[in-house]
Amino acid sequence: MLRAAITSGEMRPGEHYSAISLSQRLGVSRTPVREALQLLEKEGIVRIEKNRGVRVIQMSLDEIVQIFQIRIILEPPAAARGAEAATDEDLHHIQELHGNILEAAAAGDGPRTLQADKEFHLFLLGLAGNARLTDLDRELRNLVLTRGLVTIPSTRSGQDLADDRREIMEALVRRDSRAVALAVREHVTRTAKLLITGVSANTPGLSADDYLIKIDQLSKHCQ
Amino acid sequence: MLRAAITSGEMRPGEHYSAISLSQRLGVSRTPVREALQLLEKEGIVRIEKNRGVRVIQMSLDEIVQIFQIRIILEPPAAARGAEAATDEDLHHIQELHGNILEAAAAGDGPRTLQADKEFHLFLLGLAGNARLTDLDRELRNLVLTRGLVTIPSTRSGQDLADDRREIMEALVRRDSRAVALAVREHVTRTAKLLITGVSANTPGLSADDYLIKIDQLSKHCQ
DNA sequence: CCCACATGAGTAGCATGCAACCAGTCACAA
DNA sequence: TTGTGACTGGTTGCATGCTACTCATGTGGG
Structure with a gap:
């Protein structure tokens, strides 16, 4: 297409x-x-x-911020609900998906890691039983992917993201929905900040700080 | 069109x-x-x-629930942020919009009330500075409007909704963003439940209870 | 030299022709 | 009577001609 x-x-x-x-x-x-x-x-x-x-459209940092603001608001409660509704089979499957991420990451395959990460999160959100929300989130994710700005995560930050996901997994198997929400929020927030700093670093004369602030401005009201 | x-x-x-x-x-x-x-x-x-x-498309109750689940997640934090960011002029303008709702409601003009209500909320959300979120919310609102299911609110429930809005306004002028979030959430939740009970009442053999439960299932994780 | 105006190239947007396709119906044979 | 096959009416989806519009360039006048 x-x-x-x-x-x-x-x-x-x-x-x-x-x-x-x-x-x-x-x-x-x-x-x-x-x-x-x-x-x-x-x-x-x-x-x-x-x-x-x-x-x-050249996606501006402003729009990236807007997209992530929405994601940070939406994903945690959806994931938490998904954790509640998940069957044992679901948990098993999501563990497989998690394994796929680790595998792709270990192989150093950036695109495949990204794809596996997306499948992992979308499956988790899907468990909440709100197809429209899942579709919406997929579209939001595609939007940032659209720009070539798939800043290949450095090994350092990649490790952080992997830790986040492990935390999500652990909370999931404990069926601790609150912990799932927090972990997902942390994960998405981290992704956002990584992307923002990455993009602003590639764009001379652009300070990331103003945008990093905005990420939290909205999500802090979710509590 | x-x-x-x-x-x-x-x-x-x-x-x-x-x-x-x-x-x-x-x-x-x-x-x-x-x-x-x-x-x-x-x-x-x-x-x-x-x-x-x-x-x-004949919108099913399931889809209505999904749409409202999203709205209940999105609108409170956005409105809270809007309350923080609002200038005095903004507050003045939103008071006018609030007046418009009351006026239309007093005149018993259902469609105009609905339109004014939409403008009120969308302006408030717009203050959060996330255009994409505002557009998204507008689309979600249009979706439920699409169906003829504009169940004309009874005077009783209409009064409740008006009270909600007054509460929002009062929290706004106090710049109490937390209270704004709570009031908006209450308002949207009430709207959702009214709609659901209204639709299920018109559809024989359909219990509203299963759907009413779902409304809270997701939003409870927002705290 | 500079500004205004006309002219031309290129575009989106709409109208319409055409082919592929689907669903239901009817006829015919077993 | 029942099952199978072709046929027909109606539809989408794609191709293409045509019109109106926008922008840029060039030309003529001040």
Whole structure:
């Protein structure tokens, strides 16, 4: 699909493209391209400028912050509910998923680690029995992935994230939903801060501090 | 737009429609209708069935619960943050919006009350400075409105909702963000339960209890 | 030299033709 | 009577022509 072309970095953010050239490149007509672009615009990945073409949105730090603010609000309670509702089979399966992450990480396979991490979290959220919430979270995750900003985690931070996940797992098997919520929140918050510092480091003249503050501004009210 | 036709009850849920007939009815060609339908499908308002036509989704109680679960998780922290960030002008404006609700309610104008209520809440959420969250909430609100299920609130429950809002306002002017969060949560929860009992009452053989339970199952983990 | 205006290239958006496809119906054979 | 097959009406989805609009460039006048 078109989404793949953008996600895979084929189309660079900020650049202009036309539906005509895209349709030629994909070997289809303008109509389906146009329709796909409208859907992508609704997702916020792309901006259609009237009679001017389409532009892949350069996601700003502000938007990244907004997305993570939402995730930090949503995921902890959902995961906690998931922990309550999980059957023994579910726990078994999630342990497998956790194993997959460790495996991929040990192999140093960044993309696969990311994918496995996503499956792990989405499965956990899915246990809460709210499909719409799960879909929403998936979309939010895709959004940040869209930008090439998959800052490969350093070994140091990668270890922290792994510790977080282990904590989630332990709380899960204890069926301690409150601990699950806290651990998930910690995990997502850490991911957000890593990403923000990473991006701001690559962008000269941009201080991460202002954005790091915002991450907590909203979530502190969840208590 | 097309959305209006569905929302206004022109198109009944569960019924089949074709893009052809819709385009004729709206006096445009099939293409824009088709594109609009795709967007509506992404929002979950409509389901496109291949070579079969399009069907306005009959929103189930399950989905209503899911939507409100999300709203109950999202809105309180956002409103609390909004209370912190609000300027005096903002407070003044929101008082006007609050006045509008009371006015419309006093006039017995149901739709206008609903509209004013929406503006009130969305403005409050907007103060949190997270546009994506505000948009998301707007969409969630539209979803439940989509169904004709705008169960006109009885005078009794309408009074309760008004009391909730007054409580929100008072907490706002006190700049008591914690109280704002609690009041908003109470308000949204009450709205949800009213809707659920209303819908289940109109649907014979459907017990509201199972769904009422679910409303709290997720939100209790927010604390 | 500079500004205003016309002109042209390129675009999105809409209308419409066309093919593939699905569901239900009807006829025919076992 | 029942099961199977083709047929038909209606639909989506894609391709393509056409119009209106936007921006940029170039030209002519001040």
